[in-house]
Amino acid sequence: MTNEHSLNKDALVAARKRVMLPHNLAPATVTYSTYGHLLIMGSEDMIRLAAEQLSGMASITLLATDSVENQNEEHLEKALNAAQEITVYHSKLQTIKGFLGQFQVTTEQNGQSENFAKITQNRVHFDLILNLGQKNHFVTELAPTGYFNVAPGSDKLASIIEELPSYIGEFEKPRYFQINTDICAHSSRGQIGCTRCLDVCPADAISSEKDLININPHLCHGAGGCVTACPTGAINYALPQPAHMHSYLQKLLSAYKEFGGSEPVILFHDHEEGLEIVERLSDTLPSNFIPVQLEELAAAGQETWLTCLASGAQQVLLLKTESLPEVVNALLEKEVSITQKILEGLQYKEEQLKLIDELEIANFSAPSNIKQITTIDLIDTHNKRDTLFTALDHLIAQNNLENTDHLALPAGSPFGQIAVNNTSCTLCMSCVAVCPTQSLTDGGEKPALNFKEQNCVQCGLCEGACPEKAITLVPRLSLSEQRNTSVEIYSEEPFECISCSKPFAPKSTVEKMIEKLSAHPYFQGPAINRLKMCEDCRVNDIFTDLTANPEKQLEL
Numbered sequence: 001m002t003n004e005h006s007l008n009k010d011a012l013v014a015a016r017k018r019v020m021l022p023h024n025l026a027p028a029t030v031t032y033s034t035y036g037h038l039l040i041m042g043s044e045d046m047i048r049l050a051a052e053q054l055s056g057m058a059s060i061t062l063l064a065t066d067s068v069e070n071q072n073e074e075h076l077e078k079a080l081n082a083a084q085e086i087t088v089y090h091s092k093l094q095t096i097k098g099f100l101g102q103f104q105v106t107t108e109q110n111g112q113s114e115n116f117a118k119i120t121q122n123r124v125h126f127d128l129i130l131n132l133g134q135k136n137h138f139v140t141e142l143a144p145t146g147y148f149n150v151a152p153g154s155d156k157l158a159s160i161i162e163e164l165p166s167y168i169g170e171f172e173k174p175r176y177f178q179i180n181t182d183i184c185a186h187s188s189r190g191q192i193g194c195t196r197c198l199d200v201c202p203a204d205a206i207s208s209e210k211d212l213i214n215i216n217p218h219l220c221h222g223a224g225g226c227v228t229a230c231p232t233g234a235i236n237y238a239l240p241q242p243a244h245m246h247s248y249l250q251k252l253l254s255a256y257k258e259f260g261g262s263e264p265v266i267l268f269h270d271h272e273e274g275l276e277i278v279e280r281l282s283d284t285l286p287s288n289f290i291p292v293q294l295e296e297l298a299a300a301g302q303e304t305w306l307t308c309l310a311s312g313a314q315q316v317l318l319l320k321t322e323s324l325p326e327v328v329n330a331l332l333e334k335e336v337s338i339t340q341k342i343l344e345g346l347q348y349k350e351e352q353l354k355l356i357d358e359l360e361i362a363n364f365s366a367p368s369n370i371k372q373i374t375t376i377d378l379i380d381t382h383n384k385r386d387t388l389f390t391a392l393d394h395l396i397a398q399n400n401l402e403n404t405d406h407l408a409l410p411a412g413s414p415f416g417q418i419a420v421n422n423t424s425c426t427l428c429m430s431c432v433a434v435c436p437t438q439s440l441t442d443g444g445e446k447p448a449l450n451f452k453e454q455n456c457v458q459c460g461l462c463e464g465a466c467p468e469k470a471i472t473l474v475p476r477l478s479l480s481e482q483r484n485t486s487v488e489i490y491s492e493e494p495f496e497c498i499s500c501s502k503p504f505a506p507k508s509t510v511e512k513m514i515e516k517l518s519a520h521p522y523f524q525g526p527a528i529n530r531l532k533m534c535e536d537c538r539v540n541d542i543f544t545d546l547t548a549n550p551e552k553q554l555e556l
Contacts, residue, residue, distance in 0.1 A: 004262065008287035011261030019251045021293070022244035028175040030217040032145065034101035034127035036168040037117070041065045042132030044088055045079035046152050050132060052082035053158075056165040058127075061120045062088045063107070066133040069152070089120065096137045099218040100146025100167065101127050128167055130160070141202035141325040142221045145173075174239055176222030176295070177215055184234040185459035187211035188434035193461035197226035197235060202325035224294075225328040228301030228335055231414030231457035232437060233384025237299040243382045246304065249292065250311045250378050256290065257312060257375075263366075265315040266308045267291045268300060273321040277358050286364060288314070297321075298328050302339050303384050305353055306391035309343075312375040315367070318355045338413050342392075342477055345407035347371070347399045373398055389454060389484070396479055409475040416458045416475040418451065420490050424470035425449070427492055427506040431462035431471060441486060447506035448491035454484040498529060499537035 036058035040047040043066040051060050062083070068076070091107035098104045103126040105116040117123045129147045131137060136149045143149060146167060150157050185194040186208065197206050197213060205219035206226060213234070215226070227237040236242055249266070256264050267289050269278050278291045285291075290313075294300055297318055305316045318336070320329060332355055340350035351367040376394040381387045409415060418440075427447045432440045439455035440462055442448065463471045494503030495510040513531050517523050523531065527545075530538045 005287040007260045008262060011256050011259035012290060014259040015252055015255035015261070018255045019248060022240040022248050027239060029172040030175050030220075032100040032171045032173075032218065034146070034167055034169065034171070036128070036165065037061075037121060037123060037126050038128045038130065038164065039063060039103070039105060039116075039126040040130045040132065041093070041137075042152065043068045045070060045076060046132045048079045048082040048086075048088065050130065050157070050161060051086055053161050054164065056168070058168070059121055060086055061117075061126070062086055063093065063116070064088055064090045065093050065135075087120075089116075091116065093137070096129065096147075098125060099144040100171070101125075102218070103127070103129050103144075103146065105129075128164060130164065132157070140204040141327060142223065144203070144219055174222065175217050176220055176224075176238055177217075177227065178236045178238050179213065179215055180234050180236075181212055182234075183232045183436065184213055185232055185436040185457055185461065186213050188436055188461050189465070191434050191461050191464045193434075193436070193459035193464065194231065194457065196229035196231065200225035200229045200327050200331045202327050222296055222299075223325060223328050224296040224298035224300075225325075225331045228298045229331055230384075231459070236384075237295070239295045239299070242304070242384065242387070245300070246307050246379055246387060249304070249308055250376075252290065252292075253308070253312045254375070261288065263288045263314045263370075264312065265289050265317060265366075266313045267317045267319060267361075268294055268297060269319040270297045270321065270324075271295055273323045274319045277319065277321065277361070281358075281361060284362070286366070296328075297324060298332060302335060303388035303391065305339060306395065307379055307387060309348075309352060309373060310376040310379075310391040310394040312373060314370050315351070316353050317361075318353075319361065320355055320357055334412070338409060341409060342407060343395075345404070345477070346395055346401065346479075348395070371398070385454075392477075393481075401479055404479055406479055407477045409477055411473075411475055412458075413475040413477075414457045415453075415477045416456055416473060417453050417478070418456070418462060418489075419472045419474050420449065421468075421470040421472075422490055424468040425466075425490055426468060426509040426512050427490070428467065428509060430465045430467060434461040434465045436461065443488065443491060445503075446491060447494050447509075448488050450486045451489045452484065452486040453478050453482075495532070497534040497537050498532045499541070500534060502534045502537075504534035 038057045039061045040050055041063045044064040045068050047062045047064065051062060054060060091109060094106045094108055094113055096103065096105050105126060106113045107116045117126050131149045132152055138144065138147060148160050150160055187193060198208065202223050203219050203221045205216045207214050224237055226235050253264055265288050269275060269291060271293055274297065275293055297320065308316045318332060336353055336355050339353050343352055344350045349367055349370060352370060379387055379390050381390065427449060429442050432442050436459065437455040437457060439452050441450045443450060458473050458475055460473060463473055492506040492508055495505050495507045496503050510532060514528065517531065518528060530541055533541060
């Protein structure tokens with residue numbers, strides 16, 4: 001055991017010397033500019049006392065939003081004597097928006113909404129906000145940079161007051177994400193589909209504007225949930241690029257084994273609290289643990305976890321911490337649960353992927369009888385979906401799954417097919433028009449609907465766009481290679497033009513049009529036959545009729 005422990009430790013040291021963690025040499029940045037114009041909100045006694053302790057700010061504005069709770073005479077006298085040179089405003093607060101250097105605050109003045117910074121400082125905005133009131137005016141888990149919410153009497157107040165002057169100047173932070181709207185499944189032609197990224201951002205930095213996903217880089221904290229939730233790869237984490245991270249992981253695992261290491265376990269952790277835990281427990285971690293630092297834990301998702309397993313990792317562990325936002329933790333639990341169902345369906349152990357905390361690491365026990373996986377060749381792809389399915393196909397090929405055609409998955413999974421009600425579908429192709437991944441295509445000259453399951457992310461755009469409500473989403477994972485082939489899922493015989501015999505539309509579409517328009521005055525008598533004609537013959541028939549009966553032009 002001691003020999004194996006030593007071999008694993010030495011192998012990891014040697015592997016890390018050979019394979020360097022990828023870093024962006026010059027990552028894109030976001031800039032904040034601030035001059036130190038501070039707004040303090042809360043009860044009058046607390047904001048006066050806080051202002052008294054501050055120095056070095058360009059300006060301090062006090063807004064009393066809460067009633068005084070501490071009625072101690074000595075306290076009140078001290079508060080009334082504090083910051084007497086600063087006016088205390090008692091306007092009703094309405095809204096706060098923005099971020100460091102750009103906070104826009106509106107208050108009610110004489111029944112009207114007014115820019116509070118304009119009224120008090122003749123400025124468009126405040127640079128910093130210190131909120132000492134009972135109510136947190138940002139309901140997001142991660143507040144904007146430059147907004148400090150401190151409960152009255154908190155031990156943190158003194159350190160924040162000391163820290164505030166350091167927020168004067170120009171600051172940069174990484175631009176954590178890249179977004180490609182061309183492959184986004186959020187909307188198409190007025191229909192709303194996927195909202196996964198909108199649902200998981202703890203900073204409310206993501207919005208839908210004119211049916212396009214927009215990420216405000218100044219509000220973004222880089223929590224990474226949007227990247228893991230995005231089924232198409234439209235949102236990429238930029239620190240580092242996913243392809244670079246996957247290459248690093250595969251080379252690291254390969255080198256670890258080459259240098260004599262065995263049964264590698266990848267331990268993903270974030271760069272702050274997670275790193276601190278790993279460093280603190282470094283002497284007691286199992287020798288086969290390979291800690292891998294991420295900017296944030298959710299920056300790596302299914303495609304990364306499965307790539308690790310396909311590349312020879314015995315387990316993949318995700319170290320969650322106290323600072324992990326609840327919405328991100330819920331997302332990771334959901335994604336891990338879906339992936340565990342897939343692993344179990346592929347005859348692996350669900351414990352091979354696990355969300356774990358510090359206590360569980362300290363009492364870690366490796367699962368028994370884990371199946372050894374033949375290592376895959378280097379996955380060289382920049383496409384999230386391709387990376388994911390390359391790893392999945394490798395894992396599928398390791399086991400005898402001939403009797404399993406597909407795995408049923410829970411609703412919300414980013415894999416699946418669609419069920420088409422053949423009695424309702426008219427092959428109008430509304431679904432094809434909105435499909436963002438080309439999972440649905442038409443049959444060209446033939447009235448047919450084709451479907452490629454591997455491309456489907458279950459966004460729901462086709463379901464919402466179908467005028468006949470003939471489509472239902474079916475979450476599942478097909479294990480067949482046919483998943484990546486476009487197959488015909490519904491077709492009809494074409495209706496032939498009654499004038500020239502040209503096939504021009506599905507029979508059901510023509511029949512539906514005749515049924516719905518038979519009472520329309522434009523299609524009375526022989527005119528109803530125009531619905532049975534192709535576009536050319538229909539036009540010819542109209543003009544022939546108008547030539548013979550010019551007065552009909554008045555009816556058009």
